[in-house]
Amino acid sequence: MSPVLFELLLRSIWETVLMTGASGLISLVFGLPLGLALVASDHGGIAESLWVNRSLGAIINGFRSVPFIILLVALIPVTRLIVGTSIGTWAAIVPLSIAATPYYARIAEVSLREVDHGLIEAARAMGGNRWTIVREVLVPEALPGIVAGFTVTLVTLVGASAMAGAIGAGGLGDLAIRYGYQRFETSVMVAVVVVLIVLVCGIQWIGDRLVARLDRRE
């Protein structure tokens, strides 16, 4: 591999890490409250409102049913509005975040829903309000699942970011397509695949370690 290609590889790694990290963080910040809203508004929830629940669910399902490559193109006006441009790594973060947020919201929802209803009742019996229940019961008790779900989301984002090459965002996927596939640079292809495997394994390993440390259940 030439020094030029090697430098390109390093840059692509950084772009992938940046896209995955930034959109992952954004999906966590918006997806977790969205997951909480879904659980809280559902039947028997702490802020039951079936109207809100159904509407949120429909919006989330809508976003989740659009293939990412189409979302990427369809969101170009939104991206331009937020980032100022529709091409490049930062521009890719917008559609990646918008795709990952409803995805993560659903994962968080599952973990939050699994919290034993008896614990919520205990907090209510102690005189706790909704915010107490969220802060002291729902989130801490669901934390292992919330973290494990975040790990899954990050790994999915690593894969999705490969498509972001279509709007000139760069990244490892883009490098593999343009150099490894279209220019028959087998060494680049192999290097990209190895880096991706290491990246995904690394994310999963850190996630698993964190979950093991957080999980105090039997």
Place this chain on the structure above:
Amino acid sequence: MNQHVSAGLADPVHVQPTELEDVVRLVGLKRRFGATAALDGVSLTVKKGEILGIIGRSGAGKSTLIRCLNGLERPDSGEVFIEGREIGRLSERELQPLRRRIGMVFQHFNLLSAKTVEENVALPLKIEGRPRADRMARAAELLQLVGLSEKAKAYPASLSGGQKQRVGIARALAARPALLLSDEATSALDPETTRSILALLKDINSRLGLTILLITHEMEVIRSIADRVAVIDAGRIVEEGAVWQVFADPKSEITRSLLGGIRPQLPPGIASRLVAGEGVETILKVDVAGEAARGALLSDLAVTVPGPFRLVHGGIEHVQGQPVGTLFIAVLGVGAHLAQVTTFLRDRGARVEVLGHVAGPV
């Protein structure tokens, strides 16, 4: 009641002490779930410092009843007074400070797995907004009370069932409640652990003077710690009274059936040989309580009514310090002698029931 109200209007300060006597007062509580009535007009009072046990089969309405007391469940009609204050029309937000006056212990403990034992105990105080140092000091004090000081930093997952319930009790006491609700607190525990948890509750009741309302389906729990018992069936209180009196003289069928497990029963080997008509021996069931159980009943019987009789089965136990017992006596003969025996026993305050006759010696 009338007098109470008029006195209250004339001199509100004067009635206060009598109202405070009743920590809980329920009036005509009703609650339906679809077609079934979980509560069908329940009226009940819990006096300051007493342990009231509510017993019933599963589905009798116990859980709904206890959950009405802290507003986790709203009755369809009727009134719930907690320390003289009606809570039925309070909003969720208004109920929150009131719930801090009421501790609750759960069958499945409901401890937070992500918090240490001391954090669990301190949680009600955190909800109250007390400073951390205060909370931890109180948690340490309570863990000492329940005998779990060395587990303060442990997580609930590492505790046994009995230890978890001790933490549950410590947590329920954290905010110094006026009332402790126990929702089948020992139903998930083995008999030995059950005894130690009940002893702890009794100890808390007598040391802190804490009023306790517990629900259970086990008469053993009632016998161990309750002062008064109320029997609930199909959403109604069918019987209520001092535990020893209800044990001695159960009025309703459901109470007798709930008592069946822990009161002496005629051994099946004899019961299967009972016939209604002729026989050599007559089997009597003699229920005694209070004075009748304290005296020399059987030796007096032998002296007063000559003729053979045998004690087949039975015994006397002490409930709340009162002797309560059931004796199964086989009396030779069926005629005048039998009549003399039953008359003597009834005169001495025993309840006598002729169960039947057996052909030969049992």
